[in-house]
Amino acid sequence: MQNVTVATCSLDQWALDFDGNLERTKRSIELAKQKGATYRVGPELELSGYGCEDHFHEIDTFQHSAEALADILKSGLTDGILCDIGLPMLHNSVPYNCRAMCLNGKVVCIRPKLFLADDGNYREPRWFTRWERLGEAEDHYLSPALAAATGQQSCLFGDCSIQTLDTRVASETCEELFTPNSPHIHLGLSGVEILGNGSGSHFELRKLDKRIDLIRSATEKSGGVYLYANQLGCDGGRMLYDGCALIAVNGNIVAQGSQFSLADVEVITAVIDLEEIRAYRIAKASRGVQASRTRPIPVVHANFRLVDAKSCDPVSAPLSVRYHLPEEQIAYGPAVWLWDYARRTGASGFFLPLSGGADSSSTAAIVGAMCQMVAKAALNGDERVIADARRMAGQGPDYLPTDPREFANCIMHTAYLGTENSSQGTENFAKGLAEAIGNYHLTVKIDGVVSAILTLFRAVFGGREPRFKVHGGSFSENQALQNIQARSRMLLSYLFGQLLPWVRGNSGFLLVLGSGNVDEGLRGYLTKYDCSSADLNPIGGISKVDLKRFLWWAAKPETEGGLGFGILQAISEAPPTAELEPITDAYTQTDEADMGMTYQELSTFGRLRKISRCGPVSMFKRLLTQWDHLEPAEVASKVKHFFRSYAMNRHKMSTITPSVHCESYGCDDNRFDLRPIFIDARFPFQFRMIDRICAAQSSPKL
Template identity: 60%
Template sequence: MPTSSLNQWALDFEGNLERILGSIRIAKERGATLRVGPELEITGYGCLDHFLEGDTCLHSWEVLGKILTSEDAKGIVCDIGMPVRHKNVIYNCRIIIHDGKIILIRPKMWMANNGNYRELRYFTPWMKHRESEDHYLPRMIQNITGQVKVPFGDAVVSTIDTCIGVELCEELFTPASPHILMGLDGVEIFTNSSGSHHELRKLYTRVELIKEATLKLGGIYLYANQQGCDGDRLYYDGCAMIAVNGQIVAQGSQFSLQDVEVVTATVDLEDVRAFRAISSRSMQAAGAKGYQRIEVGFALSDEDDTSSVKNIQELVAKKYDVRYHRPEEEIALGPACWLWDYLRRSRTQGYFLPLSGGIDSCATAVIVHSMCRLVAESARKGDQAVIADARRIAGEPQDSTYLPSDPLDFANKVFHTCYMGTENSSAETRGRAKELAQAIGSYHTDLNMDSIVTAVRQLFAYVTGVKPRFRAHGGSQAENLALQNIQARLRMVLAYLFAQLLPWVRGRNGGLLVLGSANVDESLRGYLTKYDCSSADVNPIGAISKTDLKKFIAYAKDSFELPVLAEFLDAVPTAELEPITETYVQADEADMGMTYDELSVFGRLRKVEKCGPYSMFTKLVHEWGSFLSPTQVAEKVKHFFFEYARNRHKMTTLTPSYHAEQYSPDDNRFDLRPFLYPSRFPWQFKKIDALAASLPDRSTVHPQEAKNEIN
């Protein structure tokens, strides 16, 4: 039995159809009788408000018609996903087809409606559990299938040899999942079509839920998932799986440049029946309420296939080790695959990155290097789709024989970096940027923008009669901040200028996408200039913490053989926007008034654990109480919320970022909050102060050791 991961794209009906038929062909070539695809695979999962348009449903039926009439879809049961309008209500549905006929339309019953998901905005859940009714088909489908109406609802499909039940994505994650009652009523095969996105350290939860679904219940679980960038901030990480009686027996890749991946395993229904021969389970099953069975006259298995029994016994007897990537590998692979999809589908000529010599832009550059490595690996394996895309992006003619098998050579064609220095920049950062560019093969430029900064300062002085100065030269805080922001914003202007014209300079057509490199902690704290070089087209690290980025760089130093990365790890993070003096060097953590490790803690408590100022203090006073006094904890919490609140407006303009972290402050979909706050939180802060004053000081650790304790 096969399940699949498809790299579908929202509203790409033609491409989505080709990938669906491709997966069916592969399944049949492997002798499969049942094929399962990802959620909403005909439209792509990320259509958002396009699901409310009649056109989307219309084109879905047109695509389904192509599948129903295709010879590829004959002789196999196919579980296909698309939106369906039933009695003027839009549902997220699975359509079970066989030999040109529709067997069942099964609507989703429990919706994903938190975090990145807003399914209730587009779809209505099916509320008539264990009930179905007639759905009258569009005339175009009636003409193909000869059917006027088909069952629509919460039913199961009964073949000659087994029973199949459908579970959709979020339904697996709910406390009372449908597979429980279906299994007690005799369903032996469960299909789950999912649109589940990648998030650091998330796969383990998904795997455990799939295993648990059949560990007590018994059964065969076929999990399919979307893969790739569907046109937004999410990367769907595939990893199609097959589980039998609580054990994973097959697993697909989590990060891949392939558009179609099919995972198959030989399974034995008798193993399920033997596993279920438990008295307590049988007693519960005997009293279970029945599902309507849609009976069909075909079987999924051969009548006397003893070879299948032998194969599954060998397969289940052999312990299968699920592949989990370390977080550092996830950062190397997930954003790289996302960038590749974004690049090839936007039909631009490459990426441009302002390379500062700091660890954030370094991490962004290394992720692009990882993308080039993945492209080169696929090219060496002969992946013609990747080769064709790479040739087009690199500006090669259609009859070119260019093979993107060298990641540095390919990077020189598609990746452009630039060090934008000023009088406040150091020789160390300039040198690190140049060394890294050489190591990864990017087309690198180096410029000094002092003349542009000076021109802006002189313009202001000419208009107002007053020339602003840095704090180091006697200027005020307002002057000092304004002069820093000039440099940051001019870098953004120059980045777009170079991104538009560098291909022209190199004799090519088109433009480049500008990459941002602000990490999740700086965005949360608001430690960035609005519309500076953090403003870009896309940002692969915008939802990754500084802590994880450092671990990623340490991993990449050895895994990618980039010894220059050691210099980035040892450097003190700095914006280099103020003059360096004998007594002062600008440092990020000193500027922010908090460490990156503390920011990660604040971010998780605020978003994941849903803490306001007071509840965050009550948690941290216990966690940090051994090395900080209650008053010190109170000051840290208040300082974070004050800075978060007064900089909240910056998060409304954050560059669209690869979603990788549960505490991402992405304002556009994931983290919905007001952007004008009472930033001093008078009620909350007074309550914190009163509680802090009443608590004993339990701190025993020396303040210098506090950072290690937070880690």
């Protein structure tokens, strides 16, 4: 047997946090060595943080990253372990996203990224250059900091691998796993047996399945070991990195880290037998033919053995992969994102205007899930989580946040900001949910604020007073009266968020939370600068359909895998309503009636528009077959209404509250959805085409 212990990790890195990133990287190497590993892989750009964005245009970012790597090499941590470390580097004054392969205080080689991510949330070519010369490498002269630390002048830089005394090792980086012709194919055929992938892969609902399928496939066809490292938590932007480090051998997952964790360093290891890899490859005759004619890549020779001849540890066996339900992902993904934001901004907690509806209740439940995660981490003795919780709650050194409801009462503040148009039912829902989670909760009537604004209006315009439509008012009057209530709630939310810590004898400030879902943002069904305007929005990337399922799940007792907030079931069953208009015997305001479409239809529109990249005509053609229960004219009317609403409200997305990215049809134009702010809402050419197709359709369906 040729047993090797390998290690990979998930690190909660933060953009430009060179001290913190260095400390966490060093700690992961120490833990890997304690577990007997002779090869360790870290996340993409771990020393600088992945999300530095235009800070990668600054020479300081490259210099500080090199200085951090020099610190690691001088520390002795790389003695006896081959370390694959991610950082930005300059080569011939060109910026590259690199992997530095380090051993015994030396830089063995540097491998730049071959294929850069340039879609969705990613703009890597804005900051880095891809290495175009596949299968080639050249000398790289080390920076002064690295030269002083290593005593080296240069090392190999490019598409290369490392030949140790017993195996061959190489790297690929994040996006390269997802490309059609991934580097691991050529590397495996050229003799590489152990492959590391340092990644900065973001969380998205139901995405882990795809990632694991690709990692399995990377070793199933050609054999070998694949180690996947990932960022963890929020590094300063809208994305959440969900960790879940993985190790695969010959198509089987043999080690898996946690997907959502409050820990800032998690290291997993596996014991692999190199002879199993070779036997697997020998049995694949077609692989042998392809390998025999594969063009070799440059090799760096290292006088080092990965195999531990004294090891008696058993080889790691295949395991069943753990997947979280989508409802669990909604609970724990945004919860980790909120936790990182709160602790790194120095906030004393959160404030949420809790209406008692499905959306704000979902936001509150996610904070409740976060409090449960903090309590579990505290019970497990996580000193960093305990220290952060003590500071946030304004508690002394003896406080242990092991009771989630008690901790929620310290850091989560909610208020039901009702008017004369609010119902007793939603007020009861808000109060009941706050009690279930443990929030510090207020019930506040804001009619006086609304009345004061209308008094000012009457004074300015000679006593004229707008009326709701149920009282004979125009559309403009009706909208203005609704918006006064909505925007007053935003102003009060920020007032309470700033002063509630002072009122309660604590210091600091609260982060104001919003609660508009991705479908409402897409449709523009929100008031600009109303209570959807906040510091952060944990559900802004989640569809209403998924939120409904989440509420049902979260209502289950903890013993059945839920969050134990039973009142959420009744909240999820209530018809969604803004409660901004008077309720009469003949009229009750509901969201779906206001929007002119159901949330299920809106979710379908969103997926076709973003994921399938449909304009009005192609969307109409697709829906003609998908919605065959409707007449073509009715499908046309719904498509036109969606695009008109989307275009007229597109400007709202320029000021949308930052939200954790959760859906591949997100509408945040600041990062993910780069479409114009001003669009002709008439779509005259496109709508004429739809009308022609309608006219050509057959008679009504039987």
